[in-house]
Amino acid sequence: MNAEQAAASGLPQYKPSSGFQDVGATLAIKYRLTDHISFVGSALMTQNLDRVMDSPFTERKWQPASILGVAYTF
Numbered sequence: 001m002n003a004e005q006a007a008a009s010g011l012p013q014y015k016p017s018s019g020f021q022d023v024g025a026t027l028a029i030k031y032r033l034t035d036h037i038s039f040v041g042s043a044l045m046t047q048n049l050d051r052v053m054d055s056p057f058t059e060r061k062w063q064p065a066s067i068l069g070v071a072y073t074f
Helices: 003-008
Strands: 022-032 037-048 064-071
Touching: none
Parallel strands: none
Antiparallel strands: 022 037, 037 064
């Protein structure tokens, strides 16, 4: 995107660069229900750093995610 296109879109011109893009933390749990069946879960929270927030494709600074499941061990 050049300066004219950025001005037309109302967004600042984005100039990508190298470096860290985000920081995050993950919490995972496993609960053993029987010898073969377990419940598993994970929660992730990621914070985009300022250089990523300058991108026109990024809308949120914080990005949460989670997953729940059942595991079977043979």
